[in-house]
Amino acid sequence: METGEIPLVSLPGGFDLQATVESGQSYVWSREDDRMYEDTPAHGGDAWYTTVLPETDTGGAPVVVRARQSDGYLEWESTVDAHDHLVRLLRLDDDLDAIVAATPDDPLLDAAFERYRGMRLVRDPTFPCLVSFICSAQMRVSRIHGMQERLAREYGTPVEFDGRTYHAFPTADQLAGATEAELRDLSLGYRAPYVQRTAEMVATGEAHPESARNLDYEDAREFLTQFVGVGEKVADCVALFSLDFLEAVPLDTWIRTAIADHYPRCERGNYADTSRAIREQFGGEYAGYVQTYVFFHLRTDGAA
DNA sequence: CTCGGCCCTGTCCA
DNA sequence: ATGGACAGGGCCG
Numbered sequence: 160m161e162t163g164e165i166p167l168v169s170l171p172g173g174f175d176l177q178a179t180v181e182s183g184q185s186y187v188w189s190r191e192d193d194r195m196y197e198d199t200p201a202h203g204g205d206a207w208y209t210t211v212l213p214e215t216d217t218g219g220a221p222v223v224v225r226a227r228q229s230d231g232y233l234e235w236e237s238t239v240d241a242h243d244h245l246v247r248l249l250r251l252d253d254d255l256d257a258i259v260a261a262t263p264d265d266p267l268l269d270a271a272f273e274r275y276r277g278m279r280l281v282r283d284p285t286f287p288c289l290v291s292f293i294c295s296a297q298m299r300v301s302r303i304h305g306m307q308e309r310l311a312r313e314y315g316t317p318v319e320f321d322g323r324t325y326h327a328f329p330t331a332d333q334l335a336g337a338t339e340a341e342l343r344d345l346s347l348g349y350r351a352p353y354v355q356r357t358a359e360m361v362a363t364g365e366a367h368p369e370s371a372r373n374l375d376y377e378d379a380r381e382f383l384t385q386f387v388g389v390g391e392k393v394a395d396c397v398a399l400f401s402l403d404f405l406e407a408v409p410l411d412t413w414i415r416t417a418i419a420d421h422y423p424r425c426e427r428g429n430y431a432d433t434s435r436a437i438r439e440q441f442g443g444e445y446a447g448y449v450q451t452y453v454f455f456h457l458r459t460d461g462a463a
Numbered sequence: 464c465t466c467g468g469c470c471c472t473g474t475c476c477a
Numbered sequence: 478a479t480g481g482a483c484a485g486g487g488c489c490g
Contacts (some may be wrong), residue, residue, distance in 0.1 A: 296487065
């Protein structure tokens with residue numbers, strides 16, 4: 160086992176590991192105490208969280224990365240040197256102070272930023288991100304997370320680490336071999352054929368979600384909707400939480416409620432125009448960061 | 464292009 | 478106890 164720690168005190172805007180991985184933007188992390196989304200860690204957010212990088216992202220065997228936040232450091236344990244992986248996955252390379260500073264003055268946005276100071280966006284591996292947000296349709300975050308765990312356990316490559324067996328999220332090849340019936344048995348419901356067909360599209364080379372990186376934001380969103388089960392909202396989630404389009408604002412039910420309550424003139428009757436309007440309202444370049452804070456704030460605190 | 468009906472299933476609440 | 482509503486939507490007509 161390799162171990163290390165990343166100092167957080169000099170990180171612009173700070174860091175909050177629990178808020179980052181439990182805010183409903185990523186489903187590739189699990190709490191070692193198995194109480195994800197249930198309660199807060201004992202003090203200072205010092206629970207251990209683990210993710211497994213799929214072999215398609217490492218070029219070799221899957222990589223287990225475990226981390227916890229403690230006393231100004233992000234401690235980690237891994238099968239490899241995990242420093243660069245953590246910086247990438249948890250966006251420790253973002254200047255969060257600058258992002259907050261670039262956000263328009265607004266009571267709702269100020270409250271959201273204040274409440275979860277240090278929360279960062281994630282940079283999830285793309286295929287797992289795509290599948291997890293296909294699964295997110297009409298679903299609560301804890302159940303989405305459970306689906307991803309079952310998919311990993313059933314189809315992902317096993318890895319031994321620290322006396323336990325972990326599973327990587329399945330590759331497109333692995334998942335394309337699943338049947339709709341098998342996926343329904345994992346409680347995916349009507350999302351089962353969406354996941355299977357999307358995995359098949361990626362596995363056969365018909366299209367790969369990573370290709371969206373090379374496009375302008377709105378073209379990338381359009382490109383991603385070719386995958387089965389992916390509409391504009393899910394496409395925006397993949398653009399934001401995996402492909403570095405920080406301006407993407409997924410229009411989910413929470414943000415739509417916020418638009419109706421706080422920014423009614425941004426409602427334009429269709430996704431593309433409403434999206435453009437709220438993106439401007441949220442400051443443009445980092446609008447997706449703002450959206451994620453607002454989403455977590457409204458969902459968790461029931462603020463209106 | 465917009466709209467409504469429909470889709471799986473666990474959980475919450477009357 | 479038991480059924481209806483609802484969950485970070487998408488597809489199809």
